[in-house]
Amino acid sequence: MEEEKVSSARILIVEDEEGIQELLRVALQRHGFDVCCEGSVEAAESVLKSWAPQMIILDWMLPGENGVAWCRLLRRREETQKLPIILLTARGEEGDRVHGLESGADDYLAKPFSPRELVARVNALLRRSYGNHSAGVVKLGELQVDLRAHRVHVQDVQLHLGPTEFRLLRLFVTNPDRVFSRDMLLDQIWGQQSFIEERTVDVHIRRLRRVLEEYGHAHIIETVRGEGYRCTAVTG
Structure with a gap:
């Protein structure tokens, strides 16, 4: 097995x-x-x-x-x-x-x-x-991210994220407390050959936070002034 x-x-x-x-x-x-x-x-x-x-x-x-x-x-x-x-x-x-x-x-x-x-x-x-x-599921308080099924739940409610927002959330929750600059996020989410502008990252972060905010979890994505963003494991 x-x-x-x-x-x-x-x-x-x-x-x-x-x-x-x-x-x-x-x-x-x-x-x-x-x-x-x-x-x-x-x-x-x-x-x-x-x-x-x-x-x-x-x-x-x-x-x-x-x-x-x-x-x-x-x-x-x-x-x-x-x-x-x-x-x-x-x-x-x-x-x-x-x-x-x-x-x-x-x-x-x-x-x-x-x-x-x-x-x-x-x-x-x-x-x-x-x-x-290791089981393919990351839990932050009531927030559950299923890495394999690409689904996000708070308790029994499924959150509806776009593909880019899910990739961002997956990267953050599998690297808790790590700071990602906008350049790093562009490389990780869009690829090194991408010609996307840095401000596009901010747009998708706002979209992700907007969905999380409805269920009281927007705070897990923190802005690190002058550096970028990180996911904090503190959930309350």
Whole structure:
């Protein structure tokens, strides 16, 4: 029986060995995950800002800045403090495992590994990190967002959102407390090749809030002055 997972979770792989990178990509895509692969911390930083991954699989040894140092840096940043991270390395001694976990990694996978073990660890960490997301449903108080059925309910009442408003809400509720700039939202919702103006984001945010406001939940989408928007998990 296939394990439940976060619906289409976005996973960023940071691994400079092409063979290992391909193994990771194929194994995860086969199980329905959305995967992006980069070979260095510098390249991964750009993806982190534009793609909003829900997990990072990070190699210990990388060209330039190594994975452990970057992991420590991510844990010091407010927007990535809680981002799930699996550290991937050929080091298998207990002292190395402890060192990796103390750097802020949530889990540790030593090479060589089986694709089955990889997927099991990914699913387990996603369930621990996102709770009800693993069942495809996110709950914020009385608000329930069904990620698979594309439906939103408050108690037994279904909210009617347009496709764009639903995609915005899905992005926000699966990344609680993360601030998204308008540029990031344009990339995530409309795509990087889109020529939509930034003010279009504000129009759709207003539409989303208008529907949520009818049921007392407009406050979950906050404006962060000078930065963009975020979803707060506080619901009352």
